[in-house]
Amino acid sequence: ACSSKFVLSQMHPMWQGPLAVPGGDRQSPIDIVVRKSIFDGELKPLVTSYDPRTCQQIWNNGYSFLVEYDDTTDKSTLKGGPLKDKFRLCQFHFHWGETNAWGSEHTVDRKLFPAELHLVHWNADKYSLFEEAVMEDNGLAVIGVFLKVGKRHEGLQKLVDALPAIRHKDSVVEFNRFDPACLLPTNTDNYWTYHGSLTTPPLTESVTWIIMKQHIEVSHDQLAVFRSLLFTSAEEEVQKSMVNNFRVQQPLRGRAVRSSFI
Numbered sequence: 001a002c003s004s005k006f007v008l009s010q011m012h013p014m015w016q017g018p019l020a021v022p023g024g025d026r027q028s029p030i031d032i033v034v035r036k037s038i039f040d041g042e043l044k045p046l047v048t049s050y051d052p053r054t055c056q057q058i059w060n061n062g063y064s065f066l067v068e069y070d071d072t073t074d075k076s077t078l079k080g081g082p083l084k085d086k087f088r089l090c091q092f093h094f095h096w097g098e099t100n101a102w103g104s105e106h107t108v109d110r111k112l113f114p115a116e117l118h119l120v121h122w123n124a125d126k127y128s129l130f131e132e133a134v135m136e137d138n139g140l141a142v143i144g145v146f147l148k149v150g151k152r153h154e155g156l157q158k159l160v161d162a163l164p165a166i167r168h169k170d171s172v173v174e175f176n177r178f179d180p181a182c183l184l185p186t187n188t189d190n191y192w193t194y195h196g197s198l199t200t201p202p203l204t205e206s207v208t209w210i211i212m213k214q215h216i217e218v219s220h221d222q223l224a225v226f227r228s229l230l231f232t233s234a235e236e237e238v239q240k241s242m243v244n245n246f247r248v249q250q251p252l253r254g255r256a257v258r259s260s261f262i
């Protein structure tokens with residue numbers, strides 16, 4: 001599975017600093033200014049093919065919780081959209097706020113969502129490991145899906161039920177047969193795409209972002225369970241609730257945001 005351990009090791013919930021990053025002219029997240037996005041008729045529909053049997057574990061890495069997939073074969077893949085190559089799913093995770101008023105990393109015309117899902121894939125046509133791909137400018141593709149509070153998301157509940165077992169940093173439990181496709185909106189043809197970075201260290205500028213226009217709905221209570229997670233490990237005296245685990249927005253630096261729809 002894609003060990004993003006090295007990625008988050010320097011992670012700290014209050015980390016938002018102006019960490020010096022390579023290049024620094026294609027950082028994420030950003031605000032998507034709809035009227036400035038450019039329709040590109042060449043953008044294809046996304047093609048996802050996820051095998052629930054490749055789901056391996058769910059763990060608390062001290063900044064979010066990750067559901068990790070076996071990415072040693074081409075069983076769970078993403079292609080199409082803005083992508084020329086075939087990408088393998090390695091993990092998905094979320095970012096959320098302490099209240100429903102904020103929590104997403106990307107925004108649309110400054111609109112904040114209570115949470116954002118990231119499905120992380122790496123370019124298996126060009127590289128052989130996530131750790132390699134994460135350093136290359138065409139190495140990763142991350143699908144972003146906004147969450148809104150509304151009706152309960154039945155597919156999410158299995159994941160929510162596993163969270164109490166990974167309350168503390170570095171806790172992990174086996175997690176099988178979860179189909180991440182259930183977390184995608186019904187319409188995946190409408191999206192924005194731009195070239196950016198990881199939103200946590202090492203902040204490498206290796207991500208083709210694919211942000212879904214259509215959100216998914218989860219219930220207030222389901223989100224509340226996300227907030228019951230802790231940044232801190234079991235040994236630490238002061239327990240800190242895992243909330244507001246999003247990065248501050250970054251300058252666009254002249255980048256184009258393309259849309260697959262008019």
Ligand SMILES: NS(=O)(=O)c1cccc(F)c1
Nearest residue numbers: 004007118120198199200
């Ligand atoms: N939040 S994110 O940019 O999707 C991300 C951060 C760190 C590692 C990773 F695989 C994905």
Ligand SMILES: [Zn+2]
Nearest residue numbers: 093095118199
């Ligand atoms: Zn993320």
